[in-house]
Amino acid sequence: MTLAVRRTCAQVAALGMVAILLAFGSNALRNPGLPWMEDWTKKLTNLTSVGGIPVVDLPVVAGSYEDQNIMIIDARDREIYEQSHIPGAINLPIHAIDQFFDQFQSQFPPVMPVITYCDGAGCDQAANLAEFLKNNGYGQIHIFLAGLSEWTKAGLPTETGPGKRGYGQN
Amino acid sequence: MVKTNLFVSLLERPEVTLGCRLLVGMVFILAAWPKISHPEAFARLVYNYRLLPDGAVNLVAIILPWLELVMGLAFVFGIWSRAASLVIILMMIVFIGAMGSALIRGLNVQCGCFSVQKGEGQLTWLSLLRDGGVILPALQVAWFDKGIYSLITGKQMN
Incomplete structure:
Protein backbone atom coordinates (compact mmCIF):
# COMPACT_ATOMS: atom_id res chain seq x y z
CA MET A 1 0.00 0.00 0.00
CA THR A 2 1.47 3.32 -1.00
CA LEU A 3 1.87 6.18 1.43
CA ALA A 4 -0.81 8.21 -0.35
CA VAL A 5 -3.37 5.41 -0.09
CA ARG A 6 -2.54 4.89 3.58
CA ARG A 7 -2.91 8.61 4.17
CA THR A 8 -6.31 8.68 2.49
CA CYS A 9 -7.43 5.65 4.54
CA ALA A 10 -6.32 7.42 7.72
CA GLN A 11 -8.26 10.55 6.69
CA VAL A 12 -11.38 8.49 5.98
CA ALA A 13 -11.04 6.85 9.39
CA ALA A 14 -10.50 10.22 11.10
CA LEU A 15 -13.56 11.80 9.44
CA GLY A 16 -15.60 8.72 10.37
CA MET A 17 -14.45 8.89 13.98
CA VAL A 18 -15.35 12.58 14.23
CA ALA A 19 -18.86 11.76 12.92
CA ILE A 20 -19.28 8.84 15.34
CA LEU A 21 -18.11 10.89 18.33
CA LEU A 22 -20.45 13.75 17.43
CA ALA A 23 -23.31 11.29 16.85
CA PHE A 24 -23.04 9.55 20.22
CA GLY A 25 -22.12 12.78 22.01
CA SER A 26 -25.17 14.65 20.73
CA ASN A 27 -27.38 11.64 21.41
CA ALA A 28 -26.14 11.48 25.00
CA LEU A 29 -26.89 15.18 25.47
CA ARG A 30 -30.37 14.88 23.97
CA ASN A 31 -33.20 14.34 26.41
CA PRO A 32 -34.41 11.71 25.82
CA GLY A 33 -31.72 10.31 23.55
CA LEU A 34 -32.45 7.46 21.19
CA PRO A 35 -31.61 4.09 22.81
CA TRP A 36 -28.76 2.42 20.94
CA MET A 37 -30.87 -0.68 20.35
CA GLU A 38 -34.60 -1.16 20.26
CA ASP A 39 -37.02 -3.89 19.16
CA TRP A 40 -38.88 -1.82 16.59
CA THR A 41 -41.19 -4.57 15.40
CA LYS A 42 -42.35 -5.24 18.95
CA LYS A 43 -42.62 -1.55 19.70
CA LEU A 44 -44.82 -0.90 16.68
CA THR A 45 -46.97 -4.03 16.75
CA ASN A 46 -47.67 -3.58 20.47
CA LEU A 47 -49.23 -0.18 19.87
CA THR A 48 -52.89 -0.10 20.83
CA SER A 49 -53.53 3.17 19.06
CA VAL A 50 -51.84 5.48 16.58
CA GLY A 51 -52.60 9.19 16.84
CA GLY A 52 -55.65 8.36 18.96
CA ILE A 53 -57.01 5.87 16.40
CA PRO A 54 -57.40 2.32 17.78
CA VAL A 55 -55.38 -0.54 16.32
CA VAL A 56 -57.01 -3.89 15.55
CA ASP A 57 -55.09 -7.15 15.41
CA LEU A 58 -55.02 -9.99 12.92
CA PRO A 59 -57.78 -12.19 14.43
CA VAL A 60 -60.21 -9.25 14.39
CA VAL A 61 -59.58 -8.50 10.72
CA ALA A 62 -59.57 -12.20 9.79
CA GLY A 63 -62.95 -12.52 11.46
CA SER A 64 -64.47 -9.51 9.77
CA TYR A 65 -63.06 -9.22 6.26
CA GLU A 66 -66.04 -11.02 4.74
CA ASP A 67 -68.50 -8.84 6.64
CA GLN A 68 -70.17 -6.56 4.09
CA ASN A 69 -70.87 -4.03 6.83
CA ILE A 70 -67.20 -3.25 7.41
CA MET A 71 -65.03 -1.35 4.93
CA ILE A 72 -61.49 -2.64 4.76
CA ILE A 73 -59.38 -0.08 2.93
CA ASP A 74 -55.95 -0.69 1.42
CA ALA A 75 -53.98 2.56 1.59
CA ARG A 76 -51.18 1.49 -0.77
CA ASP A 77 -50.66 2.55 -4.38
CA ARG A 78 -52.76 0.85 -7.03
CA GLU A 79 -49.99 -1.19 -8.68
CA ILE A 80 -48.99 -2.69 -5.35
CA TYR A 81 -52.60 -3.27 -4.33
CA GLU A 82 -53.18 -5.17 -7.57
CA GLN A 83 -50.27 -7.50 -6.83
CA SER A 84 -51.96 -8.73 -3.65
CA HIS A 85 -54.56 -7.49 -1.19
CA ILE A 86 -57.05 -8.67 1.40
CA PRO A 87 -60.08 -10.09 -0.45
CA GLY A 88 -62.77 -7.44 -0.82
CA ALA A 89 -60.51 -4.60 0.34
CA ILE A 90 -61.13 -1.22 -1.28
CA ASN A 91 -58.09 0.53 -2.69
CA LEU A 92 -57.69 4.19 -1.72
CA PRO A 93 -54.04 5.25 -2.14
CA ILE A 94 -53.13 7.82 0.47
CA HIS A 95 -50.55 9.33 -1.87
CA ALA A 96 -53.25 10.38 -4.32
CA ILE A 97 -55.95 11.10 -1.75
CA ASP A 98 -56.63 14.66 -2.93
CA GLN A 99 -57.26 13.34 -6.42
CA PHE A 100 -59.51 10.47 -5.41
CA PHE A 101 -61.27 11.42 -2.21
CA ASP A 102 -64.39 13.04 -3.72
CA GLN A 103 -65.06 9.96 -5.84
CA PHE A 104 -64.40 7.70 -2.90
CA GLN A 105 -66.75 9.65 -0.65
CA SER A 106 -69.60 9.47 -3.17
CA GLN A 107 -69.09 5.72 -3.66
CA PHE A 108 -68.47 4.85 -0.03
CA PRO A 109 -70.18 7.33 2.25
CA PRO A 110 -69.19 7.38 5.93
CA VAL A 111 -71.82 5.02 7.26
CA MET A 112 -69.80 1.87 8.01
CA PRO A 113 -66.89 1.09 10.33
CA VAL A 114 -63.53 1.36 8.56
CA ILE A 115 -60.32 -0.65 8.90
CA THR A 116 -57.27 0.69 7.06
CA TYR A 117 -54.13 -1.28 6.34
CA CYS A 118 -50.93 -1.16 4.32
CA ASP A 119 -47.96 -3.51 4.16
CA GLY A 120 -47.28 -3.78 7.88
CA ALA A 121 -45.80 -2.05 10.89
CA GLY A 122 -43.06 -0.65 8.68
CA CYS A 123 -45.39 1.52 6.61
CA ASP A 124 -47.26 4.71 7.43
CA GLN A 125 -49.99 4.78 4.81
CA ALA A 126 -52.65 3.01 6.89
CA ALA A 127 -52.21 5.41 9.81
CA ASN A 128 -52.07 8.44 7.52
CA LEU A 129 -55.22 7.35 5.68
CA ALA A 130 -57.04 6.62 8.94
CA GLU A 131 -56.17 10.09 10.20
CA PHE A 132 -57.34 11.66 6.94
CA LEU A 133 -60.65 9.78 6.98
CA LYS A 134 -61.21 10.67 10.62
CA ASN A 135 -60.69 14.35 9.80
CA ASN A 136 -63.14 14.04 6.92
CA GLY A 137 -66.16 12.74 8.74
CA TYR A 138 -65.58 8.99 8.84
CA GLY A 139 -66.24 7.44 12.23
CA GLN A 140 -65.39 4.08 13.81
CA ILE A 141 -61.96 3.96 12.20
CA HIS A 142 -59.42 1.31 13.10
CA ILE A 143 -55.92 0.60 11.84
CA PHE A 144 -54.78 -2.93 11.06
CA LEU A 145 -51.16 -2.18 11.85
CA ALA A 146 -49.76 -5.68 11.28
CA GLY A 147 -50.94 -5.25 7.68
CA LEU A 148 -50.71 -7.46 4.66
CA SER A 149 -47.33 -8.95 5.57
CA GLU A 150 -48.72 -10.56 8.76
CA TRP A 151 -51.93 -11.45 6.93
CA THR A 152 -49.96 -13.34 4.28
CA LYS A 153 -47.65 -14.89 6.88
CA ALA A 154 -50.72 -16.30 8.67
CA GLY A 155 -51.72 -18.08 5.44
CA LEU A 156 -54.93 -16.09 5.02
CA PRO A 157 -56.35 -15.72 1.50
CA THR A 158 -55.35 -12.83 -0.73
CA GLU A 159 -56.71 -11.47 -3.97
CA THR A 160 -54.87 -10.12 -7.02
CA GLY A 161 -56.01 -7.84 -9.83
CA PRO A 162 -58.01 -4.59 -9.95
CA GLY A 163 -60.28 -5.48 -7.02
CA LYS A 164 -62.42 -2.65 -5.69
CA ARG A 165 -61.15 0.81 -6.35
CA GLY A 166 -62.18 3.60 -4.08
CA TYR A 167 -62.20 5.89 -7.11
CA GLY A 168 -63.11 5.81 -10.80
CA GLN A 169 -64.71 2.73 -12.26
CA ASN A 170 -64.58 -0.58 -10.47
CA MET B 1 -9.81 13.91 -29.77
CA VAL B 2 -9.35 17.66 -29.35
CA LYS B 3 -12.89 17.89 -28.02
CA THR B 4 -12.21 15.11 -25.51
CA ASN B 5 -9.02 16.82 -24.32
CA LEU B 6 -10.88 20.11 -23.97
CA PHE B 7 -13.60 18.39 -21.93
CA VAL B 8 -11.04 16.74 -19.64
CA SER B 9 -9.08 19.97 -19.21
CA LEU B 10 -12.30 21.74 -18.27
CA LEU B 11 -13.32 18.92 -15.94
CA GLU B 12 -10.04 18.99 -14.04
CA ARG B 13 -10.12 22.74 -13.37
CA PRO B 14 -10.00 23.52 -9.65
CA GLU B 15 -13.02 25.84 -10.04
CA VAL B 16 -15.09 22.88 -11.26
CA THR B 17 -13.89 20.83 -8.29
CA LEU B 18 -14.84 23.67 -5.97
CA GLY B 19 -18.30 23.87 -7.56
CA CYS B 20 -18.78 20.11 -7.21
CA ARG B 21 -17.63 20.22 -3.59
CA LEU B 22 -19.99 23.06 -2.69
CA LEU B 23 -22.93 21.44 -4.48
CA VAL B 24 -22.53 18.00 -2.93
CA GLY B 25 -21.50 19.45 0.44
CA MET B 26 -24.62 21.60 0.67
CA VAL B 27 -26.83 18.67 -0.41
CA PHE B 28 -25.34 16.53 2.37
CA ILE B 29 -25.72 19.26 5.01
CA LEU B 30 -29.34 19.87 3.99
CA ALA B 31 -30.02 16.13 4.03
CA ALA B 32 -28.44 15.65 7.45
CA TRP B 33 -30.17 18.42 9.36
CA PRO B 34 -33.78 17.12 9.59
CA LYS B 35 -32.48 13.67 10.57
CA ILE B 36 -30.32 15.12 13.34
CA SER B 37 -33.26 17.22 14.57
CA HIS B 38 -35.72 14.29 14.62
CA PRO B 39 -33.76 11.06 15.27
CA GLU B 40 -36.82 9.06 16.35
CA ALA B 41 -38.69 9.89 13.13
CA PHE B 42 -35.59 9.06 11.09
CA ALA B 43 -35.17 5.74 12.92
CA ARG B 44 -38.75 4.87 11.98
CA LEU B 45 -37.96 5.59 8.32
CA VAL B 46 -34.84 3.40 8.52
CA TYR B 47 -36.98 0.63 10.00
CA ASN B 48 -39.53 1.04 7.21
CA TYR B 49 -36.94 -0.02 4.62
CA ARG B 50 -36.83 -3.41 6.35
CA LEU B 51 -33.23 -4.06 5.43
CA LEU B 52 -31.65 -4.01 8.88
CA PRO B 53 -32.22 -6.13 11.96
CA ASP B 54 -34.21 -4.20 14.57
CA VAL B 60 -27.80 3.73 11.94
CA ALA B 61 -30.27 6.51 12.78
CA ILE B 62 -27.83 7.96 15.31
CA ILE B 63 -24.65 7.73 13.21
CA LEU B 64 -25.73 8.22 9.59
CA PRO B 65 -26.95 11.86 9.80
CA TRP B 66 -23.73 12.95 11.50
CA LEU B 67 -21.71 11.11 8.89
CA GLU B 68 -23.61 13.08 6.26
CA LEU B 69 -23.06 16.35 8.10
CA VAL B 70 -19.33 15.80 8.66
CA MET B 71 -18.77 14.79 5.03
CA GLY B 72 -20.87 17.74 3.86
CA LEU B 73 -18.83 20.18 5.96
CA ALA B 74 -15.59 18.53 4.82
CA PHE B 75 -16.64 19.18 1.23
CA VAL B 76 -17.81 22.74 1.76
CA PHE B 77 -14.67 23.80 3.65
CA GLY B 78 -12.26 21.60 1.77
CA ILE B 79 -11.09 19.38 4.61
CA TRP B 80 -9.57 16.18 3.26
CA SER B 81 -12.04 16.42 0.40
CA ARG B 82 -10.73 13.45 -1.51
CA ALA B 83 -11.09 11.18 1.51
CA ALA B 84 -14.57 12.63 2.13
CA SER B 85 -15.49 12.04 -1.52
CA LEU B 86 -14.77 8.32 -1.13
CA VAL B 87 -17.08 8.12 1.89
CA ILE B 88 -19.74 10.11 0.05
CA ILE B 89 -19.57 7.85 -3.01
CA LEU B 90 -19.80 4.77 -0.79
CA MET B 91 -22.77 6.24 1.08
CA MET B 92 -24.56 7.09 -2.17
CA ILE B 93 -24.02 3.53 -3.45
CA VAL B 94 -25.50 2.16 -0.21
CA PHE B 95 -28.45 4.61 -0.41
CA ILE B 96 -29.16 3.73 -4.03
CA GLY B 97 -29.00 0.02 -3.20
CA ALA B 98 -31.41 0.43 -0.28
CA MET B 99 -33.82 2.58 -2.27
CA GLY B 100 -33.71 0.31 -5.32
CA SER B 101 -34.34 -2.72 -3.15
CA ALA B 102 -37.34 -1.02 -1.48
CA LEU B 103 -38.78 -0.07 -4.87
CA ILE B 104 -38.26 -3.57 -6.27
CA ARG B 105 -39.93 -5.07 -3.19
CA GLY B 106 -42.89 -2.76 -3.80
CA LEU B 107 -42.57 -1.00 -0.45
CA ASN B 108 -44.39 2.32 -0.31
CA VAL B 109 -41.93 4.14 1.92
CA GLN B 110 -40.74 7.68 2.41
CA CYS B 111 -37.33 8.32 0.93
CA GLY B 112 -35.98 9.84 4.17
CA CYS B 113 -33.57 11.80 2.00
CA PHE B 114 -34.32 15.44 2.85
CA SER B 115 -37.29 15.20 5.17
CA VAL B 116 -38.44 12.93 7.95
CA GLN B 117 -41.86 14.56 8.35
CA LYS B 118 -44.82 12.22 8.07
CA GLY B 119 -45.98 11.74 4.48
CA GLU B 120 -43.25 13.88 2.89
CA GLY B 121 -40.78 12.79 0.23
CA GLN B 122 -42.27 9.55 -1.05
CA LEU B 123 -39.63 7.19 -2.46
CA THR B 124 -39.81 6.93 -6.25
CA TRP B 125 -37.45 5.95 -9.04
CA LEU B 126 -36.77 9.68 -9.42
CA SER B 127 -35.30 9.78 -5.90
CA LEU B 128 -32.94 7.07 -7.00
CA LEU B 129 -31.98 8.98 -10.13
CA ARG B 130 -31.36 12.12 -8.06
CA ASP B 131 -29.02 10.19 -5.75
CA GLY B 132 -27.25 8.79 -8.79
CA GLY B 133 -26.79 12.38 -9.96
CA VAL B 134 -24.99 13.28 -6.74
CA ILE B 135 -22.37 10.61 -7.35
CA LEU B 136 -21.10 12.32 -10.52
CA PRO B 137 -19.79 15.54 -8.90
CA ALA B 138 -18.45 13.44 -6.00
CA LEU B 139 -16.53 11.36 -8.54
CA GLN B 140 -15.12 14.55 -10.04
CA VAL B 141 -13.76 15.49 -6.60
CA ALA B 142 -12.38 11.99 -6.01
CA TRP B 143 -10.61 12.06 -9.34
CA PHE B 144 -9.46 15.64 -9.81
CA ASP B 145 -9.23 17.26 -6.37
CA LYS B 146 -5.80 18.81 -5.96
CA GLY B 147 -6.52 20.50 -2.67
CA ILE B 148 -6.95 23.98 -4.17
CA TYR B 149 -9.49 26.25 -2.43
CA SER B 150 -9.27 23.92 0.57
CA LEU B 151 -8.74 24.49 4.28
CA ILE B 152 -6.94 21.27 5.09
CA THR B 153 -5.62 19.18 2.26
CA GLY B 154 -3.13 16.76 3.76
CA LYS B 155 -0.92 15.31 1.06
CA GLN B 156 -3.18 14.03 -1.69
CA MET B 157 -2.80 11.13 -4.04
CA ASN B 158 -1.95 12.13 -7.59
Missing part, protein backbone atom coordinates in the same frame (compact mmCIF):
# COMPACT_ATOMS: atom_id res chain seq x y z
CA GLY B 55 -31.14 -3.90 16.79
CA ALA B 56 -29.21 -1.98 14.14
CA VAL B 57 -31.93 0.55 13.25
CA ASN B 58 -31.23 3.08 16.00
CA LEU B 59 -27.45 2.84 15.61
